[in-house]
Structures are given as C-alpha cells and as structure tokens.
Amino acid sequence: MPNKKIFILLPDGVGLRNFAFSKFYQLGIDEDFAITYWNATPFDLKDLGFEEIKIQNSASHPFTELYKNARKHIELSKSVARNKDTVYDSYRFPFAYDGIKKALKSAFTQFLIITHSTERGLSHIREQIKNKERKTLYYRQSLKTLQKEQPALVFCTNQRPMTAIAPVLAAQDLGIPTATFIFSWDNIPKATMVVETDYYFVWSDYMKQELLSYYPYINQDQIFITGTPQFESHFDSSQLRSRVAFFEQNKLDLDKKYICYSGDDVTTSPNDPKYLEDVAIAIRKLNKRGHLLGIVFRRCPVDFSNRFDKVLDDYQDVITAVAPLWEKVGTEWNTILPTQADADLQINTIAHTEMVINLGSSMVFDYVAHDKSCAFINYDVASKNLKNWSVKKIYDYVHFRSMPNKTAVLWINNPESIAGIIESAVVGDRPFIKSAQQWFELINEHPPAEASRRIWTSIKKIIS
Structure with a gap:
C-alpha cells in the first residue's frame, strides 16, 4: 500500500x-x-x-538570521541591476545600530553583502544557511x-x-x-x-x-x-449567515447599506485614521442627500493600536467597528493568529457590504469574488512626521504592475471625490467589475x- x-x-x-x-x-x-x-x-x-x-x-542558529538578511539584500541588488529598477530598494529593512549587539549584527551582515555580491557568493550564502541550521x-x-x-x-x-x-x-x-x-x-x-x-x-x-x-x-x-485556498470560502454558501443575523450580531442598522473600510497596518498606511475620517465625512454628505449608508470598519488583524479611537468616537453615527477575531499570543505580528471564527466573520462582512475601500490591499480579489468593487486610496495627507511616506511608494510596488489596466479598481485621488465614487459603486452599473475580474484571473488560478x-x-x- x-x-x-x-x-x-x-x-x-x-x-x-x-x-x-x-x-x-x-x-x-x-x-x-x-x-x-x-x-x-x-x-x-x-x-x-x-x-x-x-x-x-x-x-x-544564531547566525542564520544574519545570513538570511544578507541573502535578501544581495537578491534585491541583483533585481535592481537586472531590471534597472530601484523599486526593489524599497523592500529593504534598515540596519539597526542602537546598541552594541545590534550594531555588530548589522556590521557583520553588511560585510557578508559586500563580500558575497556575485552569483557564486550568493550560492555560498545559501549553503551557509543550510550548514548553520544542520548544527x-x-x-x-x-x-x-x-x-x-x-x-x-x-x-x-x-x-x-x-x-x-x-x-x-x-x-x-x-x-x-x-x-x-x-x-x-x-x-x-x-x-x-x-x-x-x-x-x-x-x-x-x-x-x-x-x-x-x-x-x-x-x-x-x-x-x-x-x-x-484563501479565496475558496467565498464560493461556499454554507458559511453565509443571513443579512438579518449578521446585522443583529454586529449591531448594524437593517435600513442602511454599508461599505467596508479595510484598515492596513501602521507601516503600510500610517495615515489610515485620516483616510477613515475622510470616508466618514463623505458618507455623512451622501446621507444628507437622501442615502442611508454606513461604514463597517475592519481593522488590520495585527493592528492593536488605539490610533483609530478618536475617529470611531467622533463618527459613531456612521462608523461601526467589527473587529477581527484573531488571537494575540505574543508581541510580534506573526504571533497573532487567525481563527476559524474570523474566517467566517470576514466572509460575511464581504457578503453583506456593498464595496471595500482601502490602501492597496488584496481585498480587491475577495470583493470581486462577490462581484463587488474596490476603491483604492490614492492621495497623501500632510504630516510633519511622515515626510518620506507616500501612497506613490505603495502603488509602485512590483505586484501592482500585474493590474491589467487601471480600471480594475476605483481610484480615490482626493477626499472630495470619495462621495461620488461610493455613490457610483453602490447605485451605479459598475463597469469596472469586469476589469477587476480579469485581474483576479491573472493573479489566481481559476476556478x-x-x-x-x-x-x-x-x-x-x-x-x-
């Protein structure tokens, strides 16, 4: 057998x-x-x-991390040279020098990078990782x-x-x-x-x-x-709750239609609270025009900060937070674990909201699986502490270049356009769904x- x-x-x-x-x-x-x-x-x-x-x-092995980090930098440098594109430099993590131990680690890693920048050197780095781990x-x-x-x-x-x-x-x-x-x-x-x-x-x-x-x-x-497998659940109707059950469980108003604001981590989107506030202002404007709309706010599962508290408090009339059901078992992001309950919650959040707004998330594919649209935040906010951060950096990442055309998502280029974009996605004919579906089919094998x-x-x- x-x-x-x-x-x-x-x-x-x-x-x-x-x-x-x-x-x-x-x-x-x-x-x-x-x-x-x-x-x-x-x-x-x-x-x-x-x-x-x-x-x-x-x-x-204590040296494995140093060799692994050196390998990453060498591979990124090769990508810069091969593709004549400096975007790969944005994937590097800065070296730390606060403290003797960190400084020594950084110095050794940089030494490895300088002395192993050839193909032969990279091969040696890869073998050293294996040799260290075998010990x-x-x-x-x-x-x-x-x-x-x-x-x-x-x-x-x-x-x-x-x-x-x-x-x-x-x-x-x-x-x-x-x-x-x-x-x-x-x-x-x-x-x-x-x-x-x-x-x-x-x-x-x-x-x-x-x-x-x-x-x-x-x-x-x-x-x-x-x-x-991460998209399979969207096609399993057995995991869906009724709209009434979902709304009652999460204290939502059955008379309203909701959009989802999907939060990012603080590194990816440090201005997320301001973007959420801008969306809330737009929803208030639409409601004054006769719409009945609200926002379901799903924060990034590894973001346990209080940075959204003021916005959630100031806009209680339009924002309802539906927190991810992850378990925090440590301080690092990879020790915050997903749960089956959260998988069910996310599926039902998507099924019972009209669209999603976020900064460059793969949620575009989750929503198009339900024939719903995604709007990407695409403007900067003034911030004294974030002079080197820009949405342009996010959308220049290589994986966004897979987008077949720019109509796969709705682009929010300024706060003033948010209300009109939401209105077109919720009550319009949504021609952009087809482009989003083409992107989904390119990125993920179908069915x-x-x-x-x-x-x-x-x-x-x-x-x-």
Missing part, C-alpha cells in the same frame, strides 16, 4: 487560514491521505480534531520526528519563516520530498524566499513566471500552479474554489 502520510508544516500562524480553516483538510481525508500538522504555532489543532505533532524547540538542536529533533513518522511528503505552508528551514532540510537529508506554498501575491519580488524545497506551489502562471525569473535555480517541472483540490492532485503526483 503506498505511503500517503503527509506532514503539513506550520512554521508560523499565517498558514492556518489556508490549510486548517478551509476545506483543504477534509479534501485530503476524502482522498485517503493521512494528514499530520507539524505545528510550530501556539494554536492547538487537536481542538479541531486534527492530528498534530507540536514542534517544541524551533530555535534557529541546531531543532534540526536534530526534526530528523528524529521524521525518522519515526516517515511521511511521504513535507508540505510547508509558507516560504518565509526561518523556522521552516531546519525541518525542510531534515526531510531532504532523509530523502523525503518537500514542497512549499508561496503564501502571498506580493512575496516573490520582495526576496522573501527562505526555504528551498523540491517543489513550489504558486497561485498562477503569472507567479510561476516570477518564480522562474527571480530564482533561476528553480526548474519549470518543480512548480505546480494551484491557486490559493478559485478548486485550489485545495488542485493542491492535493499535485501532492498525489509528487508522491507517486
């Missing part, structure tokens, strides 16, 4: 939504796979009825787990975390096939690749071509185009509801 035991490696919490809170697990069970979550998160998957093995010690207790424990369990495949849910390197290496050293899922639509140009696996699962042919371009050591036959099934089909090919 063939070995159908699959290890789903969760190096951090961001893979929970795609691979635990979706139909992915049940589809695998239906295909007679024996699924074990190799779980480095604090989330207890046994509560969901899943088989799991907890990773108790996921400490990387860790984490790697040795991963070997023991794999020798005992003997899975047919280790499937990593995210290509970015350092905590994925040791278990992937252990599997490869034992001859067990490995694969990783490229987590987000913007990840590849940012040089976020940390793990190197035997196979790569991507959202689309567009992402496949990106992977081949940025990582020439990857071959075509190593890549599977599957789509992402989007079949992503998990395509992933299992690809896994079946690998292990056979």
Whole structure:
C-alpha cells in the first residue's frame, strides 16, 4: 500500500487560514491521505480534531538570521541591476545600530553583502544557511520526528519563516520530498524566499513566471500552479449567515447599506485614521442627500493600536467597528493568529457590504469574488512626521504592475471625490467589475474554489 502520510508544516500562524480553516483538510481525508500538522504555532489543532505533532524547540542558529538578511539584500541588488529598477530598494529593512549587539549584527551582515555580491557568493550564502541550521538542536529533533513518522511528503505552508528551514532540510537529508506554498501575491519580488524545497506551489502562471525569473535555480517541472485556498470560502454558501443575523450580531442598522473600510497596518498606511475620517465625512454628505449608508470598519488583524479611537468616537453615527477575531499570543505580528471564527466573520462582512475601500490591499480579489468593487486610496495627507511616506511608494510596488489596466479598481485621488465614487459603486452599473475580474484571473488560478483540490492532485503526483 503506498505511503500517503503527509506532514503539513506550520512554521508560523499565517498558514492556518489556508490549510486548517478551509476545506483543504477534509479534501485530503476524502482522498485517503493521512494528514499530520507539524505545528510550530501556539494554536492547538487537536481542538479541531486534527492530528498534530507540536514542534517544541524551533530555535534557529544564531547566525542564520544574519545570513538570511544578507541573502535578501544581495537578491534585491541583483533585481535592481537586472531590471534597472530601484523599486526593489524599497523592500529593504534598515540596519539597526542602537546598541552594541545590534550594531555588530548589522556590521557583520553588511560585510557578508559586500563580500558575497556575485552569483557564486550568493550560492555560498545559501549553503551557509543550510550548514548553520544542520548544527541546531531543532534540526536534530526534526530528523528524529521524521525518522519515526516517515511521511511521504513535507508540505510547508509558507516560504518565509526561518523556522521552516531546519525541518525542510531534515526531510531532504532523509530523502523525503518537500514542497512549499508561496503564501502571498506580493512575496516573490520582495526576496522573501527562505526555504528551498523540491517543489513550489504558486497561485498562477503569472507567479510561476516570477518564480522562474527571480530564482533561476528553480526548474519549470518543480512548480505546480494551484491557486490559493484563501479565496475558496467565498464560493461556499454554507458559511453565509443571513443579512438579518449578521446585522443583529454586529449591531448594524437593517435600513442602511454599508461599505467596508479595510484598515492596513501602521507601516503600510500610517495615515489610515485620516483616510477613515475622510470616508466618514463623505458618507455623512451622501446621507444628507437622501442615502442611508454606513461604514463597517475592519481593522488590520495585527493592528492593536488605539490610533483609530478618536475617529470611531467622533463618527459613531456612521462608523461601526467589527473587529477581527484573531488571537494575540505574543508581541510580534506573526504571533497573532487567525481563527476559524474570523474566517467566517470576514466572509460575511464581504457578503453583506456593498464595496471595500482601502490602501492597496488584496481585498480587491475577495470583493470581486462577490462581484463587488474596490476603491483604492490614492492621495497623501500632510504630516510633519511622515515626510518620506507616500501612497506613490505603495502603488509602485512590483505586484501592482500585474493590474491589467487601471480600471480594475476605483481610484480615490482626493477626499472630495470619495462621495461620488461610493455613490457610483453602490447605485451605479459598475463597469469596472469586469476589469477587476480579469485581474483576479491573472493573479489566481481559476476556478478559485478548486485550489485545495488542485493542491492535493499535485501532492498525489509528487508522491507517486
């Protein structure tokens, strides 16, 4: 009987939504796979009825982070040279010098960058990462787990975390096939690749071509185009609540239509409270003209700041906050974990609002899955503390260049235009939905509801 035991490696919490809170697990069970979550998160998957093995010690080698950061800078420099485009410099994190320890780390990383800027040097950096990780207790424990369990495949849910390197290496050293899922639509140009696996699962042919371009050591036959499970739930009507139930639960007015303002984190959109206020002012204007409208404010799940408090207090007549149901188990952004309850909440928020407004979010695809429109904030606000920040920087990122044409979203170029844009999206004929759908089809393999099934089909090919 063939070995159908699959290890789903969760190096951090961001893979929970795609691979635990979706139909992915049940589809695998239906295909007679024996699924074990190799779980480095604090989330207890046994509560969901899943088989799991907890990773108790996921400490990387102290030098791995330095080599990883050097690798990122070298890859970004190569992208600048190859594409003659300085946008890649905006993906760099600044070096820290506050304190001796940080200064020494920064100095060593910069030394690595200067001395390893060639292809041969980059290859040496990649090998050093592997060599360092093979010296860790984490790697040795991963070997023991794999020798005992003997899975047919280790499937990593995210290509970015350092905590994925040791278990992937252990599997490869034992001859067990490995694969990783490229987590987000913007990840590849940012040089976020940390793990190197035997196979790569991507959202689309567009992402496949990106992977081949940025990582020439990857071959075509190593890549599977599957789509992402994160959009599947929009096509599952069983998760939808009635409008009445959703409105009652979230204290919304049944006589009103609502738009969603989807917040960003403070780094991406430091002026988000002002943008929310501008939208609230526009809604008040529309209501004076006879509309009955309100705003559902869904903050970024990893933003626990109080920066929106004043706006929410001043505009209680038009804004209702519907907070994401994530669990905070640590101080870092990747220790704030999604939940099944929040997955359901997001689906119903989209289903029962008319459109979404935000600054450059992938929510455009969530809303077009419901044939609804997205408006992107596209203007700056005066701020003494943010002289170097601009929306132009956000929309210059490489992943936005995939937009087939500029009509895929509505562009809010100034506060005065907000009311008219909302009005056209809520009561107009919405011709821009077609362009947004074309963008969605380019970014994510269609039909989007079949992503998990395509992933299992690809896994079946690998292990056979």
